[in-house]
Amino acid sequence: MMKKEKCSDIQNYIQDYLDGKLTPEIRAEVEEHLNSCSACQKEYQTWQNLFQSLNSFPEEKTSPDFTSRVMQQIGNEELVVQQSWWEKVHRILTLPRVSLKWAAAFGMVLVSAVIGYNFYFSPVQPFCRNNLAEITFTLQADASQVKSIAVVGDFNDWDPDRNQLLDENGDGVWATTLKLEPGRYEYMFILDGQKWVPDPEAYRYVRDGFGNKNAVIEINGCS
Amino acid sequence: MPDTSNDLEMIESCQLGNTEAFSFLVGKYKNMVYQLALRMSRNYHDSEDIAQEAFLRAYRSLHHYNPSYSFSSWLYKITLNIIRDRMRKKDLTMHNSFQGQQDDESGTSLSNLKDQSAINPETWQVRRENNRDLQTAINNLSLQHREIVVLRHVQNLSYHEIAGILNLPMNSVKVRLHRARAQLREFFEKK
Numbered sequence: 001m002m003k004k005e006k007c008s009d010i011q012n013y014i015q016d017y018l019d020g021k022l023t024p025e026i027r028a029e030v031e032e033h034l035n036s037c038s039a040c041q042k043e044y045q046t047w048q049n050l051f052q053s054l055n056s057f058p059e060e061k062t063s064p065d066f067t068s069r070v071m072q073q074i075g076n077e078e079l080v081v082q083q084s085w086w087e088k089v090h091r092i093l094t095l096p097r098v099s100l101k102w103a104a105a106f107g108m109v110l111v112s113a114v115i116g117y118n119f120y121f122s123p124v125q126p127f128c129r130n131n132l133a134e135i136t137f138t139l140q141a142d143a144s145q146v147k148s149i150a151v152v153g154d155f156n157d158w159d160p161d162r163n164q165l166l167d168e169n170g171d172g173v174w175a176t177t178l179k180l181e182p183g184r185y186e187y188m189f190i191l192d193g194q195k196w197v198p199d200p201e202a203y204r205y206v207r208d209g210f211g212n213k214n215a216v217i218e219i220n221g222c223s
Numbered sequence: 224m225p226d227t228s229n230d231l232e233m234i235e236s237c238q239l240g241n242t243e244a245f246s247f248l249v250g251k252y253k254n255m256v257y258q259l260a261l262r263m264s265r266n267y268h269d270s271e272d273i274a275q276e277a278f279l280r281a282y283r284s285l286h287h288y289n290p291s292y293s294f295s296s297w298l299y300k301i302t303l304n305i306i307r308d309r310m311r312k313k314d315l316t317m318h319n320s321f322q323g324q325q326d327d328e329s330g331t332s333l334s335n336l337k338d339q340s341a342i343n344p345e346t347w348q349v350r351r352e353n354n355r356d357l358q359t360a361i362n363n364l365s366l367q368h369r370e371i372v373v374l375r376h377v378q379n380l381s382y383h384e385i386a387g388i389l390n391l392p393m394n395s396v397k398v399r400l401h402r403a404r405a406q407l408r409e410f411f412e413k414k
Binding site for chain 2: 015016019021046047050051053054055057059060061062063066067069070071073074075184204218220
């Protein structure tokens with residue numbers, strides 16, 4: 001009778017035994033019982049075989065070019081962040097179809113671009129209400145050069161009519177605040193309904209497949 | 224378990240814009256991530272795809288990495304999330320005989336399986352291709368049970384690490400693991 005009870009106790013310990021999770025005292029008790037009980041020994045053997053099979057998976061390796069493929073995908077997603085200020089000016093002025101009008105409008109934008117890039121990789125700390133983050137999109141542009149600025153992106157189906165930026169006090173800072181659920185969004189600004197401009201203050205960019213870059217904003221939940 | 228002492232340094236270097244530092248981390252952990260994906264998805268092509276996606280997600284959210292977890296634990300979490308997402312969307316050709324069963328904590332038996340070769344429990348004549356049979360057995364576990372068996376026996380993680388990755392108390396890790404193994408044993412003993 002005593003032995004029977006003990007058997008079920010011992011058998012309950014077998015997995016822990018094989019996992020190395022028993023205290024030395026209980027471990028010794030189990031071993032002592034196993035030495036003299038063939039039923040429990042059989043049970044132990046069954047479990048031991050399962051454990052051995054489970055622990056015998058061969059180590060598998062990725063294909064040899066795995067790392068380079070990952071890095072290439074990362075390279076495609078990211079544009080170079082650490083450009084010099086002058087390289088940025090040069091790049092924008094030599095864009096095709098950039099007229100002087102746009103260059104002037106961009107004048108203000110470049111100043112903020114330098115500051116923006118210094119904070120690359122800073123996390124966005126949104127203000128949240130009801131699990132919606134309030135995100136303010138801003139762009140500096142000379143009001144005499146630009147009539148309208150819209151923000152388009154994943155959050156509004158890239159519809160230029162949905163969200164307009166406004167410069168209410170005429171100081172050249174155009175802004176709008178949207179309430180967004182946590183997530184990852186690509187977006188751009190559109191000037192006067194035709195000129196697509198990436199947000200120079202974005203922390204991250206992605207190539208859009210048409211030779212332009214979309215800005216990316218990630219809102220990682222409201223804490 | 225790889226030496227983790229350089230990881231934080233590499234991550235910080237990455238965060239300062241040194242992308243190459245990330246390739247060091249990919250090289251170091253790629254097989255670990257791949258192994259998890261492979262044992263969970265059974266499919267070589269999907270597994271590399273999942274592993275790549277895991278590193279991409281890690282790179283994109285590097286600024287959210289919390290150093291109180293090891294980088295490897297963080298990668299494991301990301302990988303499991305990708306696998307769970309794909310399971311939900313049924314993107315993976317994953318064999319799951321428990322359709323619609325969310326929580327397998329009750330330990331349902333695997334009696335409805337057909338065409339599964341049985342292993343003689345008395346002699347445990349596990350064949351040379353036992354990996355294939357074992358993989359079949361693992362594939363027939365619920366997602367939760369599969370995860371924990373793979374983390375423990377393929378990835379050789381401690382209860383503590385598993386608890387961190389799965390967000391479970393230690394005791395739940397033990398209970399779930401025991402039940403998962405009991406399911407596997409039942410699978411092998413069924414004729």
